Amino acid sequence: MPKSILAVNAGSSSVKITFYTLENPPRTIADASISGITAPPPTLKYQQGDKKHQEEVKEKLSTPQDTFKYLLQRCFSDPDLSEVASVDDLEYICHRVVHGGDYRDAVEINDETLDRLKGLEDLAPLHNFSALEIVRLCKVELPKVRSITFFDSAFHQTIPEAVRTYPINQEIAKANGLRKYGFHGISYSFILRSVAQFLNKPIEKTNLVVLHIGSGASICAIKDGKSVDTSMGLTPLAGLPGATRSGSIDPSLVFHYTNEAGKLSPASTSEMHISTAEDILNKQSGWKALTGTTDFSQIAVENPPSKAHKLAFDIFVDRIQGYIGSYYVKLNGELDGVVFSGGIGEKSALLRRTLVDKCQCLGLAIDDVANDKGPGDEETVKDISKGSSKGPRVLVCQTNEQFEMAYHCAYSRS
Numbered sequence: 518m519p520k521s522i523l524a525v526n527a528g529s530s531s532v533k534i535t536f537y538t539l540e541n542p543p544r545t546i547a548d549a550s551i552s553g554i555t556a557p558p559p560t561l562k563y564q565q566g567d568k569k570h571q572e573e574v575k576e577k578l579s580t581p582q583d584t585f586k587y588l589l590q591r592c593f594s595d596p597d598l599s600e601v602a603s604v605d606d607l608e609y610i611c612h613r614v615v616h617g618g619d620y621r622d623a624v625e626i627n628d629e630t631l632d633r634l635k636g637l638e639d640l641a642p643l644h645n646f647s648a649l650e651i652v653r654l655c656k657v658e659l660p661k662v663r664s665i666t667f668f669d670s671a672f673h674q675t676i677p678e679a680v681r682t683y684p685i686n687q688e689i690a691k692a693n694g695l696r697k698y699g700f701h702g703i704s705y706s707f708i709l710r711s712v713a714q715f716l717n718k719p720i721e722k723t724n725l726v727v728l729h730i731g732s733g734a735s736i737c738a739i740k741d742g743k744s745v746d747t748s749m750g751l752t753p754l755a756g757l758p759g760a761t762r763s764g765s766i767d768p769s770l771v772f773h774y775t776n777e778a779g780k781l782s783p784a785s786t787s788e789m790h791i792s793t794a795e796d797i798l799n800k801q802s803g804w805k806a807l808t809g810t811t812d813f814s815q816i817a818v819e820n821p822p823s824k825a826h827k828l829a830f831d832i833f834v835d836r837i838q839g840y841i842g843s844y845y846v847k848l849n850g851e852l853d854g855v856v857f858s859g860g861i862g863e864k865s866a867l868l869r870r871t872l873v874d875k876c877q878c879l880g881l882a883i884d885d886v887a888n889d890k891g892p893g894d895e896e897t898v899k900d901i902s903k904g905s906s907k908g909p910r911v912l913v914c915q916t917n918e919q920f921e922m923a924y925h926c927a928y929s930r931s
């Protein structure tokens with residue numbers, strides 16, 4: 518029986534796993550995810566072929582490891598899923614790790630690399646913890662399967678020095694790795710390849726402004742197929758606001774918010790040393806703080822249910838508009854397209870229309886019918902620009918981080 522690839526995408530509030538055939542390009546075998554881990558009850562979504570299923574999870578899943586094991590067991594026990602019935606059917610496990618420090622490429626897990634990754638956990642405990650817990654579990658419990666970690670930050674290693682450097686004491690900055698790293702790079706890599714192919718252009722000649730906007734949101738300027746700037750920074754907190762994140766604020770706000778801000782958060786454990794300020798700005802801000810919901814589909818509506826919902830929408834539009842303007846200038850106005858992706862970018866026609874209207878001066882124009890319809894299930898990239906538009910294309914791309922990891926895993930093997 519041919520072996521397969523398992524791709525794991527562990528976030529702070531969800532764990533998604535997808536099985537692929539080990540061929541180039543890989544083919545999806547089955548897909549399972551659990552979301553709402555931090556806002557119970559968690560929900561399981563499962564898809565295998567035409568079979569789609571969703572249910573509330575009754576079991577208590579208190580750790581990322583429990584969640585991962587539950588998902589794995591769920592897939593292995595499906596009698597219709599003969600291609601992956603046990604760990605013996607797996608050749609590789611690809612893990613999405615958000616913060617990869619100075620790593621430029623994916624890394625195979627062994628004792629030495631796992632030790633180096635431990636160092637990164639200190640730089641980004643909030644974002645790497647879940648993924649690395651699962652990496653450790655796989656090493657112990659699935660020792661015969663090769664684990665490869667892919668980093669969100671690797672795509673942004675091309676960002677020039679003046680863009681990635683913070684104007685602080687450089688000795689301290691270098692000793693502590695304090696610089697802009699940028700994230701969502703696995704997604705940007707998928708989007709770049711898909712959009713270049715769609716536009717029939719070589720990747721190295723493709724210039725884009727890409728929005729990856731989901732519960733975490735960022736934007737990236739791509740020049741000649743390389744990231745030249747992105748809105749997230751040392752951590753995924755910088756830049757755009759998100760479901761529970763403030764995005765960029767005046768750093769001094771931390772000192773005025775509460776005099777407890779510098780202390781360790783009650784949620785900190787021996788493995789996760791996070792301060793109250795980090796906890797507040799990462800987990801208790803954004804849409805949740807403004808409106809009470811983390812679900813942007815309740816905010817991006819023609820008639821918002823409250824002034825707070827309208828304000829949250831307007832804040833998001835304002836911040837994104839600012840970045841599009843800035844990146845348009847950084848790319849010297851020579852861009853092939855503006856790309857919307859991530860849960861909000863792919864699904865909210867209202868947000869896309871509002872933003873494109875606000876960026877008319879850059880030559881962006883949208884076809885309302887194509888925009889309202891959005892991409893079909895099987896459509897990776899859709900052009901929603903107005904037919905007569907001479908400006909940059911406006912595109913929607915249904916991103917797929919799990920596929921991107923499996924693709925590189927299969928490609929580097931062949």
Ligand SMILES: Nc1ncnc2c1ncn2[C@@H]1O[C@H](COP(=O)(O)OP(=O)(O)O)[C@@H](O)[C@H]1O
Nearest residue numbers: 731732733811812813814817859860861864865
């Ligand atoms: N129709 C919609 N309109 C606006 N936002 C939506 C819509 N559907 C989903 N979303 C938003 O997309 C988010 C999920 O984005 P996604 O990129 O899948 O998440 P994650 O960042 O967790 O990977 C949801 O939290 C929700 O806010």
Ligand SMILES: CC(=O)OP(=O)(O)O
Nearest residue numbers: 528615700701733753
């Ligand atoms: C980097 C990051 O913010 O990831 P996510 O959008 O999955 O939370």
Ligand SMILES: [Mg+2]
Nearest residue numbers: 528731732733
């Ligand atoms: Mg995501």
